[in-house]
Amino acid sequence: MNDAKIRDVLNFISDELRELDLGTTYIPRITTPSSIEFLRDYVSPNKPVVITSATAHWPALSLWSNPTHLLSLAGSQPVTVAFTPNGRADAIVSHPNDPTKQYFALPHQQQMPLSSFLTIITNPTSSPTHSSSLVVPYLQQQNSSLTQELPQLLPDIAPHLPWANEAFDAPPDAVNIWIGDQRSVTSFHKDNYENLYAVITGAKTFYLYPPIDMYRMKLRQVEVAQWCPVDDDSSSGGGGSGEMDRGMELKLVPDASGTKVLWSSLEVPPTSPPLREDNKNCFIVTVKAGEVLYLPSMWWHAVAHEKSSSGDGGPVIAVNYWYDMRYDVKYAYFEGISRLAEMAGLSECHPDEPEKGVEEKE
Amino acid sequence: MNDAKIRDVLNFISDELRELDLGTTYIPRITTPSSIEFLRDYVSPNKPVVITSATAHWPALSLWSNPTHLLSLAGSQPVTVAFTPNGRADAIVSHPNDPTKQYFALPHQQQMPLSSFLTIITNPTSSPTHSSSLVVPYLQQQNSSLTQELPQLLPDIAPHLPWANEAFDAPPDAVNIWIGDQRSVTSFHKDNYENLYAVITGAKTFYLYPPIDMYRMKLRQVEVAQWCPVDDDSSSGGGGSGEMDRGMELKLVPDASGTKVLWSSLEVPPTSPPLREDNKNCFIVTVKAGEVLYLPSMWWHAVAHEKSSSGDGGPVIAVNYWYDMRYDVKYAYFEGISRLAEMAGLSECHPDEPEKGVEEKE
Numbered sequence: 001m002n003d004a005k006i007r008d009v010l011n012f013i014s015d016e017l018r019e020l021d022l023g024t025t026y027i028p029r030i031t032t033p034s035s036i037e038f039l040r041d042y043v044s045p046n047k048p049v050v051i052t053s054a055t056a057h058w059p060a061l062s063l064w065s066n067p068t069h070l071l072s073l074a075g076s077q078p079v080t081v082a083f084t085p086n087g088r089a090d091a092i093v094s095h096p097n098d099p100t101k102q103y104f105a106l107p108h109q110q111q112m113p114l115s116s117f118l119t120i121i122t123n124p125t126s127s128p129t130h131s132s133s134l135v136v137p138y139l140q141q142q143n144s145s146l147t148q149e150l151p152q153l154l155p156d157i158a159p160h161l162p163w164a165n166e167a168f169d170a171p172p173d174a175v176n177i178w179i180g181d182q183r184s185v186t187s188f189h190k191d192n193y194e195n196l197y198a199v200i201t202g203a204k205t206f207y208l209y210p211p212i213d214m215y216r217m218k219l220r221q222v223e224v225a226q227w228c229p230v231d232d233d234s235s236s237g238g239g240g241s242g243e244m245d246r247g248m249e250l251k252l253v254p255d256a257s258g259t260k261v262l263w264s265s266l267e268v269p270p271t272s273p274p275l276r277e278d279n280k281n282c283f284i285v286t287v288k289a290g291e292v293l294y295l296p297s298m299w300w301h302a303v304a305h306e307k308s309s310s311g312d313g314g315p316v317i318a319v320n321y322w323y324d325m326r327y328d329v330k331y332a333y334f335e336g337i338s339r340l341a342e343m344a345g346l347s348e349c350h351p352d353e354p355e356k357g358v359e360e361k362e
Numbered sequence: 363m364n365d366a367k368i369r370d371v372l373n374f375i376s377d378e379l380r381e382l383d384l385g386t387t388y389i390p391r392i393t394t395p396s397s398i399e400f401l402r403d404y405v406s407p408n409k410p411v412v413i414t415s416a417t418a419h420w421p422a423l424s425l426w427s428n429p430t431h432l433l434s435l436a437g438s439q440p441v442t443v444a445f446t447p448n449g450r451a452d453a454i455v456s457h458p459n460d461p462t463k464q465y466f467a468l469p470h471q472q473q474m475p476l477s478s479f480l481t482i483i484t485n486p487t488s489s490p491t492h493s494s495s496l497v498v499p500y501l502q503q504q505n506s507s508l509t510q511e512l513p514q515l516l517p518d519i520a521p522h523l524p525w526a527n528e529a530f531d532a533p534p535d536a537v538n539i540w541i542g543d544q545r546s547v548t549s550f551h552k553d554n555y556e557n558l559y560a561v562i563t564g565a566k567t568f569y570l571y572p573p574i575d576m577y578r579m580k581l582r583q584v585e586v587a588q589w590c591p592v593d594d595d596s597s598s599g600g601g602g603s604g605e606m607d608r609g610m611e612l613k614l615v616p617d618a619s620g621t622k623v624l625w626s627s628l629e630v631p632p633t634s635p636p637l638r639e640d641n642k643n644c645f646i647v648t649v650k651a652g653e654v655l656y657l658p659s660m661w662w663h664a665v666a667h668e669k670s671s672s673g674d675g676g677p678v679i680a681v682n683y684w685y686d687m688r689y690d691v692k693y694a695y696f697e698g699i700s701r702l703a704e705m706a707g708l709s710e711c712h713p714d715e716p717e718k719g720v721e722e723k724e
Contacts, residue, residue, distance in 0.1 A: 013698035336375035
């Protein structure tokens with residue numbers, strides 16, 4: 001059996017799934033489901049949906065667009081901020097000095113008070129702390145960052161989504177907060193978590209492909225590199241001052257160990273997915289403030305920030321809940337299909353080394 | 363890529379599924395679940411379970427082992443009975459006159475009053491209506507036979523299982539009744555239904571393989587044949603008398619159209635599944651009177667009758683509920699995997715003709 005026949009089978013499954021169950025690439029919107037509806041109609045079939053009314057009662061929806069409120073709650077609280085020159089943390093990028101060489105680029109991470117971070121992200125162009133070599137900040141830690149770094153904000157949201165807890169039979173494994181702006185884009189990847197992604201201010205656009213489409217994600221093995229400040233003096237030392245961001249210049253430093261990572265090199269938004277004539281079957285949805293996206297486990301997703309809907313230039317703030325996924329028949333099929341795609345040369349293979357130091361993404 | 367590599371991938375998925383989610387080949391027993399537990403822990407992961415207490419309140423459990431009760435309710439009611447010489451209706455069998463030729467054998471079907479059927483099945487060896495060429499009767503229609511042919515028995519059971527209705531968001535599509543004895547065995551096959559199988563008297567042993575194991579089911583394309591009475595006079599004419607069964611002899615008549623069916627040729631019980639050194643990973647469970655097996659959609663299953671637990675020689679009676687399955691990601695993966703197995707020569711291919719006149723089985 002040749003590789004083209006394997007590709008035919010993968011295309012068949014991808015098409016069949018859309019025809020039988022997912023329908024068009026439109027993501028439906030529903031009001032808050034009961035736990036059994038959520039489980040039966042979305043979790044069990046691994047199908048995305050936007051829930052429009054689940055967070056309507058959260059104080060955060062009216063309060064978090066006001067920076068003064070956030071500062072009064074947690075202004076001096078240290079947070080971990082990711083910096084890149086291009087807004088593309090955890091993505092495959094060409095090396096600035098050698099465009100033929102590509103790396104999986106980790107961001108420069110720096111601790112600073114929430115107040116400093118909000119200053120530089122709220123005034124990206126006018127901030128005196130930014131030189132011409134502008135760096136893009138993004139609060140995007142995924143270590144349950146909301147509960148770990150900004151617990152003061154918890155009273156403004158719900159600690160979990162009750163209907164989701166009941167469907168998954170457990171509380172969330174992590175609750176993360178995301179604060180960014182239009183300059184940041186998250187590259188295509190998948191998470192082995194059930195994800196409920198609540199946008200609080202502004203809007204985010206998600207580009208989605210079901211797990212079976214892994215063979216279309218242009219997965220490539222690339223070496224890891226990290227953005228590091230050029231001037232060691234301005235980057236070292238304890239956090240606390242927004243001034244450490246003044247004139248920061250970042251250079252891409254390859255990891256000395258040669259560690260490799262398997263990652264998607266598909267552009268965001270996807271312009272021409274490989275192996276297919278069109279990109280029509282990318283699911284695209286813009287999740288607005290007050291809406292929650294159910295992003296099923298293992299779905300490929302890329303994320304872009306939209307302009308703040310209020311036009312006030314404020315950052316886009318979101319909170320997401322990661323619930324443990326069940327490693328059942330869907331996962332077993334996916335793993336088998338992935339091996340098949342690798343064997344047929346439709347994806348580069350997983351590196352032998354485990355992925356070191358690479359976190360999962362929204 | 364060669365066929366052996368495809369087989370490695372299929373073996374990998376089959377093993378991975380057992381390791382990750384199904385565990386050993388032991389089928390657990392639980393008390394009646396809530397609808398959300400049933401959906402989350404069994405339906406969504408497509409995982410069999412025996413429910414021990416769901417039918418405890420059914421009058422049928424105490425009443426149906428008494429033939430007098432059944433006769434008083436519906437003795438004169440005509441029912442459709444399947445007859446074979448060997449208890450193997452809807453199975454691949456060798457032609458008695460030419461053992462090199464194999465057929466998918468449909469049973470001879472005949473209508474008779476329930477009273478006549480109960481007489482011949484309750485006294486299989488002593489019945490004066492049986493000659494030395496014994497035929498095996500089995501009430502095994504699957505056209506919602508309980509509601510269609512024996513509605514008088516409905517008050518003794520529940521018309522549906524409430525927790526299942528809620529999980530599937532619909533009432534059952536069909537409710538069938540099965541009355542048979544140790545001589546009848548149902549060959550390996552799968553149904554595109556969610557199945558809840560309630561044993562009322564006696565016990566049945568189920569042999570189960572998950573859907574992914576289709577490549578191990580020895581699927582073969584065979585021509586259809588039907589068991590027909592040798593003596594036309596004794597078989598034709600309207601039903602009503604148990605005497606039409608007197609001395610019935612059946613011969614296997616190939617279908618003139620040459621219609622073919624894809625069916626499993628795996629023995630029951632499975633002694634040596636192909637492509638694997640052992641048959642340890644067949645799930646085997648004996649479902650006793652008062653228990654309900656959740657047999658998930660698309661699971662391969664074969665069924666044998668156990669001796670009546672009360673030792674009274676009475677028939678084994680069961681009722682099953684078929685709920686519509688959801689054609690979602692699991693089905694799409696299964697269809698893709700099936701194509702792959704066919705392409706790699708691990709299963710014969712589906713015939714071009716649709717399967718004519720072949721019904722699904724318990």
